[in-house]
Amino acid sequence: MGKKLIVTFVFAVFFLCFSMQSLSAAGLKDIPNNYSTEEINYLIEKKIINGYPDGKFKPDNSVTRAEAMKMVGTALNLDGNKVKSTFPDVEFESFASGYIESAYKKGIIGGYPDGTFKPHQSITRGEMAIVISKAFNITNKSHVNFKDVDKNHPNYESIDKIFTAGITKGYPNGTYKPKSFITRAEFSVMVARALDPSFIEETNDDTTAAKPVKPSVKFVRVNTTLNVRKGPGTNYERVGSLRNGDKVTAHSTEGQWVKITKGKLSGYVHQDYLVDELDRLIVIDPGHGGKDSGASANNLREKDVNLEVSKYLKIYLEKKDIQVLMTRETDKYLSLDERVDFAVNNKADTFVSIHANSATPSASGVATYYYHSRARMDSRTEASRVLSAFIQDELVEATGMRDRGVKQAGFRVIKTNPLPSTLVELGFLTNKSDAKILKEKKQVLAKAISEGIISYYNWKEK
Ligand SMILES: [Zn+2]
Numbered sequence: 001m002g003k004k005l006i007v008t009f010v011f012a013v014f015f016l017c018f019s020m021q022s023l024s025a026a027g028l029k030d031i032p033n034n035y036s037t038e039e040i041n042y043l044i045e046k047k048i049i050n051g052y053p054d055g056k057f058k059p060d061n062s063v064t065r066a067e068a069m070k071m072v073g074t075a076l077n078l079d080g081n082k083v084k085s086t087f088p089d090v091e092f093e094s095f096a097s098g099y100i101e102s103a104y105k106k107g108i109i110g111g112y113p114d115g116t117f118k119p120h121q122s123i124t125r126g127e128m129a130i131v132i133s134k135a136f137n138i139t140n141k142s143h144v145n146f147k148d149v150d151k152n153h154p155n156y157e158s159i160d161k162i163f164t165a166g167i168t169k170g171y172p173n174g175t176y177k178p179k180s181f182i183t184r185a186e187f188s189v190m191v192a193r194a195l196d197p198s199f200i201e202e203t204n205d206d207t208t209a210a211k212p213v214k215p216s217v218k219f220v221r222v223n224t225t226l227n228v229r230k231g232p233g234t235n236y237e238r239v240g241s242l243r244n245g246d247k248v249t250a251h252s253t254e255g256q257w258v259k260i261t262k263g264k265l266s267g268y269v270h271q272d273y274l275v276d277e278l279d280r281l282i283v284i285d286p287g288h289g290g291k292d293s294g295a296s297a298n299n300l301r302e303k304d305v306n307l308e309v310s311k312y313l314k315i316y317l318e319k320k321d322i323q324v325l326m327t328r329e330t331d332k333y334l335s336l337d338e339r340v341d342f343a344v345n346n347k348a349d350t351f352v353s354i355h356a357n358s359a360t361p362s363a364s365g366v367a368t369y370y371y372h373s374r375a376r377m378d379s380r381t382e383a384s385r386v387l388s389a390f391i392q393d394e395l396v397e398a399t400g401m402r403d404r405g406v407k408q409a410g411f412r413v414i415k416t417n418p419l420p421s422t423l424v425e426l427g428f429l430t431n432k433s434d435a436k437i438l439k440e441k442k443q444v445l446a447k448a449i450s451e452g453i454i455s456y457y458n459w460k461e462k
Contacts, residue, residue, distance in 0.1 A: 039192035039199055040185065046195075048074045049188060059185035066096040066119035068128065068187070069109060072135050073099030075191055078106070087117035094119060108134045126155035126178030128190065129168070133161040136194045140164045146176040153178065166200035167193045198231055218260070219278035220246040220269075223344055224418045228267035232257030239267045243379060244419070245278060245349040247461065280322040280350075280457050283343035285413060286310040287355040287423075290333025295358030298435035303331065305438050306354045309426060312446030313354070320454055336412040343419055350387065351421035352453065353413050356438055357428045364431040365402030368392040369409040369423040383420035386459055391424055391452030398448035399437055401427055420460075424449065 040057065043049040048071050051057050063071075073080055073096075080098040087104075090097050100117060103109045109131055111117045123131070132138070141157070142164040149159050155178050162168045163176075167190050170176045182190075192199045220226050220242045229236040232254040242248065248260040248269075257268040286306040288294035294302025307328070314324040325346050327339045334342075343351045357367070368391050370384035388406045396403040404425075414421045426445055427434035437445070 039188045042192050042196065042199070043071075043075075043188050046075070048191065049184070057184065059188075060183050062122035062181035063184055063187050064120050065109070065117065065123045065127075066090075066094060066100065068123045068131065068182075069099045069103050069119075070096040071187070071191065072108065072131060073103055075195055076135055078102035085117070087111050087115070087119075089116045090119050103131075103135070106134075122181040124178060125176065125180050125182045125186070126153075126159070128182045128187065129155050129158035129162050129178070132167060132190055132194055133158045136165075138162060138165045138167070138194075146170050146174065148175045149178055162190070162194075165194070166197065215249045215251050216276075218248050218250045218258070218274040218276060220244055220248065220273055221275045221278075221347060222273045223347060226269055226273050228260070228265060228269055229257075230267055232259075232268045236268065240265045242269065244347065245460070246379075247278070248274070250274065278349070278461065281325065281346070281348045282317065282322055282350045282352060282453065283325050283327060283339075283346065283348040283419075284310045284313055284317075285327040285339050285343075285351065285353040287353055289328050289331055292333055295356065295429050297358055297429040298432065298439075300356075300429045300435055300438055302356045302358070302429060305356045305426065305429070305442070307331065309442050309446050309449075310354050312443050313352075313449050316447055316450035317453060320450070322453070322457070337416070339413050340417050343417065343421075348419060350383075350453070350456070351413070351417050351419045352387070352391075352449070353411075353421070353423040354449075355423060355425050357425040357434075358430045359428060361430055361432065364428050364434045365404040366392065366395045366399070366427055367404035367407055367425045368395075369407050369411060369414060369425070370421070371410055371414040371417075372408045380418065380420055383456075383460060384414070384422055387420055387453070387456040388422040390455040390459070391422060391449050394448040394452040394455075395424070395426070395445065398444050399427075399441065401434060401437065 040049065044051070070080070078099055079102045082092055082097045083101045084092050085097050085101055087100070090100050096119065100119065104111070138161045141160045144160045144163040146159065149156055159168065159176055159178065163170070168176065189199070222244050224244065226242045227238045228240045228242060230239050242262065246262060248262045251259045251261065253259070253271065254268070256271050258271050258274055259268055260266070286303070288303035288306060292303065294306070296302065310326060311329070314326060317324050325342070325348060327342050328334055339353070357363070368388040370381070370388045372381050372385070385406065392403070392406050395401065409423070411423050414423050427438050429435055429438060
């Protein structure tokens, strides 16, 4: 084997590995999570571009003319079967000989005046403009005015065409840099935009894929649930949903839509439903009221105990910067559904209903209830259970009352409630020692519940 043949052989082996490596951008080691990887993922899925054998994508590497032809040729479904090339410097065995020949015959790319193709030379952004405009038959023009590409520039027409089509936006400083070698990330952005116009965004420049978009934490603020869509608009397929109060990571914006992720869920939501800081907004629901006194025993009426404890609870929570709304602050009657509607309409994130128990005199103790549909264990149910458990623990610890436990029940205010919610039974009016606590230690009860609620918020926002 001559030296040239060995070089060609090594080259071919390298590209065999190169093209066998198929990873998603998420699995590539050198694309940090905060890079916009959509275009790269899109091309990887279409097998147009690949990672390197070491698991890296190398977004800042340049692209050779041969690689560019293989990738564009793959995108266009050109014949890639190896052929004897028109160009003396393109070996039959080259991974790209077929694609180079097909592209040349279609007029997508030409050689150099000396008759060579220079397959191992990096392709420039100016050359890429010609390739893309010809490959995708782009003809419209709009007289673009890049600082560094005047009307006499040999690549002006092609750059104008791909700019008009939205495939290039140039750099933020108003240049196009026609002589710069295109990076793999920039190449991916251009080819993805050419293949699928949904990648054309209003504001981004060509450095999109290489530019870290600083991710930020946002919170969902919505009455009940928020649809997550595959693309930036309501016409896109729904890929999942978020709940009020959910914490998400925002990556980029497209018009009024924000690209978000939450765990494995990834998609777009309208910006109106995201807030920077989640103000904690809880609804406290003192049970009963007005014509409905609830239980009565030992000179106590349940509706009064519930309201007084709730009022103290409001004070303790507000001291901790938690916003509190109460379904009632006076002795008035409200239906159960009105209580739930009140919380939902006010966009509260959590609902706590305060009650006291009654039974035979021997029954005593604290219990908290949450609703668990048999059909599903969702995030609301889990949050409700945790909320109940924190409150239950604090109440038992603060009062020494009997621990009746965290229980499941279908009380209407927690069953029909879309929010994480709990119903607290503070103790038994009908039991002598419980009644004494309900009469004399309302602030202790309220303080304990407030601490349970704070622990719950800290858990939820972690
Ligand atoms: Zn009650």
